[in-house]
Structures are given as structure tokens and as C-alpha cells.
Amino acid sequence: MRKEPRLNCPSCHRKGRRVPAVTPLSMLNVAADTLGPMRFCRSADCDVVYFDEANSQSFTTAEVKVLVYQKDPSPARLVCYCFAHSVESLEDEVRATGTSTVPESIANNCKAGLDDCEHNNPQGACCLGNVLRVLASAGTPARSPRASVEPESERNLLAGVAKNQGVRTRREAERCAHLESAPRPAEHCCSVSKENES
Numbered sequence: 230m231r232k233e234p235r236l237n238c239p240s241c242h243r244k245g246r247r248v249p250a251v252t253p254l255s256m257l258n259v260a261a262d263t264l265g266p267m268r269f270c271r272s273a274d275c276d277v278v279y280f281d282e283a284n285s286q287s288f289t290t291a292e293v294k295v296l297v298y299q300k301d302p303s304p305a306r307l308v309c310y311c312f313a314h315s316v317e318s319l320e321d322e323v324r325a326t327g328t329s330t331v332p333e334s335i336a337n338n339c340k341a342g343l344d345d346c347e348h349n350n351p352q353g354a355c356c357l358g359n360v361l362r363v364l365a366s367a368g369t370p371a372r373s374p375r376a377s378v379e380p381e382s383e384r385n386l387l388a389g390v391a392k393n394q395g396v397r398t399r400r401e402a403e404r405c406a407h408l409e410s411a412p413r414p415a416e417h418c419c420s421v422s423k424e425n426e427s
């Protein structure tokens with residue numbers, strides 16, 4: 230009988246998101262044939278980054294080649310890995326100008342096919358939701374990007390930021406925000422393999 234795949238992180242026990250096979254291969258020093266289907270743990274307070282569904286392997290932040298946005302406290306860590314925007318650079322821009330051109334710039338680059346999130350971003354998917362979280366946090370100092378926010382209020386928050394930042398529609402913002410309930414059409418920059426949702 231086939232064993233049930235492991236869906237939850239072995240350390241924090243929260244559900245991980247399936248990542249494309251190329252993502253952990255790009256982020257870790259491992260041989261391609263040693264990894265089965267892998268999941269990404271988003272928990273800020275958990276050191277595990279990837280774990281496999283076969284319940285035999287997990288990899289921590291120390292083994293990942295880049296600082297992981299969700300897990301590293303450094304302001305210098307990247308939030309957009311394809312176009313090298315750090316948390317710090319976003320916050321500096323907001324402080325200096327009161328706004329940010331980054332979400333629109335990322336969206337345009339994605340539409341032009343210049344992004345490669347599956348190889349560059351440890352989460353294996355588009356960063357725009359995380360960028361919007363950082364900007365929301367920069368505009369509202371009481372809110373931490375790592376703070377857990379109720380999905381509905383987070384959706385409204387992100388949609389509001391997205392509107393101000395030139396992301397065209399609330400639907401587009403929601404798709405980019407990688408909210409569990411949001412549909413993810415194949416033509417969009419955020420498109421990742423369908424099995425990621427399982």
C-alpha cells in the first residue's frame with residue numbers, strides 16, 4: 230500500500246507548499262536524483278526550508294544558498310530574487326518617496342517573461358505578494374511582515390497596497406499574493422505547477 234505523502238513540516242508541523250522540482254535543486258547542493266517531491270515551509274520561526282513528501286529528508290536554512298525571505302531577520306535579505314529588491318531597499322524607497330515603483334516594475338518584467346522565480350526564489354513562486362507585504366508594513370509601522378494576519382484582512386490590505394502601487398486589479402493582487410483561495414491562471418507571472426496547491 231502506498232504511504233500518504235507528508236504535507237506538514239517535520240519541525241513546526243504547519244502545512245508546506247509544494248515547490249517545483251527545480252527550486253530545491255537550484256537552492257541546495259544536492260544531486261538531482263536524490264530528491265523526490267519537495268515542500269517549502271513558510272514559517273518564520275522554523276528553521277526547516279524544504280522537506281520531502283516521502284518523509285525521509287529535510288533541509289534547513291544553513292543548507293540553502295541564499296537568505297530565505299520568510300526566515301531570515303536581516304533587512305538586507307532579498308524579497309524579490311529575480312530583480313534583486315531587498316526588504317531594506319523597499320523600505321528606503323518608501324521612506325524617501327512615500328511610495329514604491331517596485332510592484333509595477335516587477336509585474337512588467339514578469340509580463341515580459343524576464344522572471345525566473347522557480348530557480349531564483351526559495352519559495353519557487355512569484356514574490357509579488359511578499360513585496361506587497363513589505364510595503365504594507367513600511368506604510369503601517371505597527372504591522373510586521375511576519376505577523377500572522379487573518380486571510381480576509383490580509384487580502385484587503387494587499388489589494389489596497391496593490392491598487393496604490395499600480396497593480397491593476399484586486400484580482401491581480403490576490404493572484405500575486407498567493408492567498409490560498411485565489412485562483413492562479415497559467416498565463417500570469419505567478420503561475421506555478423497546479424500540484425503546488427495540493
Ligand SMILES: [Zn+2]
Pocket residue numbers: 238239240241242243270271272275276277
Ligand atoms: Zn516548519
